[in-house]
Amino acid sequence: MGKPAAPTTTWPIPDGSLEALKWVGLVLMTGDHVNKYVLQDASPTFYALGRMVMPLFGFVLMANLARPGAYQAGMHLRVMRRLAVFALMATPAFVGLVGWWPLNILATLGLATAIVWLLERGGRVARLAASIAFLIGGALVEFWWPALLCCLGAWGFARRPGGVSMLLWALATASLAIVNGNLAALAALPLILGARHVDIPLRRCRWIFYAYYPAHLSLIALVMGPA
Numbered sequence: 001m002g003k004p005a006a007p008t009t010t011w012p013i014p015d016g017s018l019e020a021l022k023w024v025g026l027v028l029m030t031g032d033h034v035n036k037y038v039l040q041d042a043s044p045t046f047y048a049l050g051r052m053v054m055p056l057f058g059f060v061l062m063a064n065l066a067r068p069g070a071y072q073a074g075m076h077l078r079v080m081r082r083l084a085v086f087a088l089m090a091t092p093a094f095v096g097l098v099g100w101w102p103l104n105i106l107a108t109l110g111l112a113t114a115i116v117w118l119l120e121r122g123g124r125v126a127r128l129a130a131s132i133a134f135l136i137g138g139a140l141v142e143f144w145w146p147a148l149l150c151c152l153g154a155w156g157f158a159r160r161p162g163g164v165s166m167l168l169w170a171l172a173t174a175s176l177a178i179v180n181g182n183l184a185a186l187a188a189l190p191l192i193l194g195a196r197h198v199d200i201p202l203r204r205c206r207w208i209f210y211a212y213y214p215a216h217l218s219l220i221a222l223v224m225g226p227a
Helices: 015-038 044-050 053-065 075-097 105-121 124-137 144-159 163-174 184-195 206-224
Strands: none
Touching: 015 044, 015 053, 015 184, 015 206, 053 075, 053 105, 053 144, 053 184, 075 105, 075 206, 105 124, 105 144, 124 144, 144 163, 163 184
16 A cells, blocks of 8 residues: 555644744753652642643644655654654663653654654554554553553644544543643643744754753752662
């Protein structure tokens, strides 16, 4: 079988606003990690705000992968390589703070990208491989299968926006409550939907976001010292 037909429409959002969502996610992630590792989850507010991080980063990644021509331009493979490199860089600090299992969030995003890449390839073998990657890989990465569902829901909505895809994305995001213990992740959705209507003049800073994750974890691990 050939590749599936490319989507004729994608959900429009200004590039600057998409970039702003990444900065919001970065700030919330930093606060969440300081609260979790340094303050031992002393602040319920920072914990709740931190539940928005995974849906925000997941949506930004999937919105970029859903751009027309992204698959043909090899974007998925480039993103997977970058995520793999920086996930490995973050591993020593992450293992010191969390342990060897699960793998860190960059591995989660890399796995979601790989699944989308396989689905974009089309064909029975690729779909089977995507299913296996979801089932097995979901047991290994941070936030597990709900995070993968959240990313795939965002990808589906970004490719073909509509009432059904919006509902599926919302349900996938709500499934993070299994991990989080609350539905705070859903607060990311109105923020994302609202960003569509605001054109924020921000330049793209791709490498900052890749490098910041291992850098800030390493700093926190250094501050915490040996267990």
